Amino acid sequence: MRLSRRALLASTLALAACDRPIGATAAAQTPPKGSAPALRDLAPYPFGTQLISTELDTPIIAELAARHFDQVNTGFELKMEYIVQPDGRLRFEGGDRLAAFCRANGQAIHAHTLVWYADTPDWFARLDGSRRAMEAAYDGYVREVAGRYAGRVRAWDVVNEPVTDEGSDLRDSLWSRNLGQDGHFIRAFELAHEADPNAILFTNDYNLESNPTKRRTFLNLVERMMNRGVPIGGIGTQCHVSVDLPAGALTTALRDIASLGLPVHVSEFDCSLVPDGIFRGSQREREADQIRLYEEALESYAALPARQQYGFTVWGVRDAESWLRRTDYGGDPSDRPLLFDDLGQPKPVFWAVAEALRG
Ligand code: G3I
DSSP states (O other), X not given: XXXXXXXXXXXXXXXXXTOOOTTOOSTTTSOOGGGSOOHHHHOSSOEEEEEOGGGGGSHHHHHHHHXXXXXXXXXXXXXXXXXXXXXXXXXXXXXHHHHHHHHHTTOEEEXXXXXXXXXXXHHHHTTTTOHHHHHHHHHHHHHHHHHHTTTTOSEEEEEEOOBOSSSSSBOOOHHHHHHOHHHHHHHHHHHHHHHOTTSEEEEEESOTTTOHHXXXXXXXXXXXXXXXXXXXXXXXXXXXXETTSOTTHHHHHHHHHHTTOSOEEEEXXXXXXSGGGOXXXXXXXXHHHHHHHHHHHHHHHHTSOGGGEEEEEESOSBGGGOGGGOGGGTOOTTOOOSSBOTTSOBOHHHHHHHHHHHO
């Protein structure tokens, strides 16, 4: 049965009007899981999620991830934080397990991330100030990690979050201090390209939809690097949004980001119901706003030229595992930013996304 978009939204809002206590099961809100269409079959481009290999030990997560998504973003286990051991040895069990899962399920891997200002294991931090030693360790790491997954990943986030939160400048980091602001960036891209010539190489940042200054600084960086012949193959805009984001902001941002002509990855989409830890309005109003923002993101993404539709990734499967639930990240344990509830049942926003993907 094909619900018209108006009928679907009416039913969605009617369900949300139940004002159920947050965290309630979705079983009564949506048809049984079996009738949920596979989102990967509806999307005209790769539709992804973020996974950590230990989540595969929960059968419902593995099942939903395989059924609904044809691309997986490695949320943790292809970062230095996981790979680099205190003695400098590298470990790959988590990344290898995700790679095997994706291979078994016909899914592409978006590998995240080689270089990140926030990820500086002691093995590298101890080299701070020793340029040659840092160069050797940095180059060796990028070559080994990108080389290990050569031919097995579709793309890499090579440098993650290069722009400051305020948005006017590029970040100062262990990497930029020792290898140069442009130097560390160019090095990582060139070495990753050498190690895996077929991988699409991205740089990726957040708040590009809510901070036009940051978006401009980020795009200026990308353009400058493109003009220098750096092998940048795509732009990632994370889109960790919340229900207080004004209508139109996502549309404006995606159009601006696409203006460079590169493939665009909406790389980490989620929509918090609790912006800055503050509940504004009823749950019904917040869930309606959340649906509006998912729809706007998908509609404005679909409006991009097909050659620039690299993929759209939701940052996780179930609300229960969302980083936005983690108080150590300033999150709220009651937040519900994703498409499936704590039990893995599709939420009203799932049905709105299915309808939006149908176009
Ligand atoms: O798996 C280990 C577990 O064995 C251990 O007991 C536990 C306590 O140390 O840590 C667990 O690993 C955690 C991992 O998430 C899996 O849950 C790491 O400590 C924790 O640092 C890691 O957090 C990730 C975070 O990036 C930092 O890497 C989040 O899952 C991930 O969602 C978050 O993702 C970032 C993107 O990379 C960049 N954009 C923002 C986004 C959200 O912060």
